[in-house]
Amino acid sequence: MKFCSDCAHDLELKIPKDDTFLRYCCTNCNRVFYQNPAVVVGCMPIYEDKVLLCKRAIEPKKGLWTLPAGFMENGECVEEGAIRETFEEAYANVEIESLFTVFSVTNVNYVYMLFKAKLLDLNFKSGVESLEVKLFSKDEIPWDNLAFASIKHCLNLYFNEEIKQDNKTRLGSFKLDKDKTKN
Numbered sequence: 001m002k003f004c005s006d007c008a009h010d011l012e013l014k015i016p017k018d019d020t021f022l023r024y025c026c027t028n029c030n031r032v033f034y035q036n037p038a039v040v041v042g043c044m045p046i047y048e049d050k051v052l053l054c055k056r057a058i059e060p061k062k063g064l065w066t067l068p069a070g071f072m073e074n075g076e077c078v079e080e081g082a083i084r085e086t087f088e089e090a091y092a093n094v095e096i097e098s099l100f101t102v103f104s105v106t107n108v109n110y111v112y113m114l115f116k117a118k119l120l121d122l123n124f125k126s127g128v129e130s131l132e133v134k135l136f137s138k139d140e141i142p143w144d145n146l147a148f149a150s151i152k153h154c155l156n157l158y159f160n161e162e163i164k165q166d167n168k169t170r171l172g173s174f175k176l177d178k179d180k181t182k183n
Contacts, residue, residue, distance in 0.1 A: 006031050037109040041081040042069020044158060045094050047119040050135040051155065053090050053142075057131045061147035067114065067154065068092065070129075082115045090133040092124040098167040101154050106173060114154055116167075 001011050001024045009028035016032050017021055024033040044067050045052035053065045068089040072081040079096050086092050094117035103112040119135075126133050136142075138159040144154045157170055 001033060004029060004031055004033075019044040035109075037111045038102075039078065039081075040069055040110050040112045041072050041078050041085060041115075042067050042113075043082045043086040043092075043096070043115050043117040044100060045086060045090070045092050045096050045119040046122075046152060046158075047122070047135055050137050051141070051158065052090060052092055052119055052124060052133065052135055054126075054130040055132040055134075056129065056147055057126075058129050063131065064145050064147035065142050066151050067116065068130075069112070076111055079115065082113070082117070086117065087127075089127045089130050090124045091127055092133070093120040094118060095120055099168045099169045101150075101157065102170065103150050103153075104173040105150070105172075110151060111175050116158070138174045 003009065004011060004026035007026060007029045009026055011024040011033065012027055014025055015021065016025055017073050019032070024035075025031070026033075052068070054068050055065050056062050067181075068086040069082070070085040070088070072078065075082075076084065082096065083094060086094050097116045097118055099113065100116040101112070101114045104110075105112060124133050141155060143152065146155070153172070
């Protein structure tokens with residue numbers, strides 16, 4: 001950021017009065033510009049003992065498999081965002097069952113919230129951001145072709161028999177590798 005969106009004057013990086021973090025502040029009107037983590041929401045659509053995965057049609061990690069997820073939009077709650085992203089990427093109709101994981105990806109300022117969801121029908125297909133959409137059992141998952149470590153971790157958690165039946169939320173954190181595509 002270089003200029004104030006209110007008055008177009010220069011910004012400086014400083015700690016505002018009564019704050020504890022460096023912020024961009026306008027040198028003229030004193031507006032403080034807060035930069036906070038983006039929220040990524042998604043679902044783990046489950047049908048019988050299988051999970052729906054999407055093969056990415058976009059970067060990062062084009063051609064690798066992931067769970068349907070993406071950034072929240074203004075004006076929606078986390079559950080609505082997760083359902084919307086699942087429909088956009090897989091045209092899948094789901095019903096949220098529980099919040100399954102919350103991960104912080106601290107070096108890129110993301111909070112990743114993944115919901116366990118019941119896949120309501122088998123009328124799914126590839127959305128614009130997916131090359132392919134498919135149900136996988138634990139033994140069929142392309143473990144070496146998953147897009148992100150966080151997704152692999154979520155799937156491992158889900159298929160752990162001790163965890164599978166409970167509705168507890170798992171917390172954790174990941175850091176992206178230097179190429180910013182390997183969380």
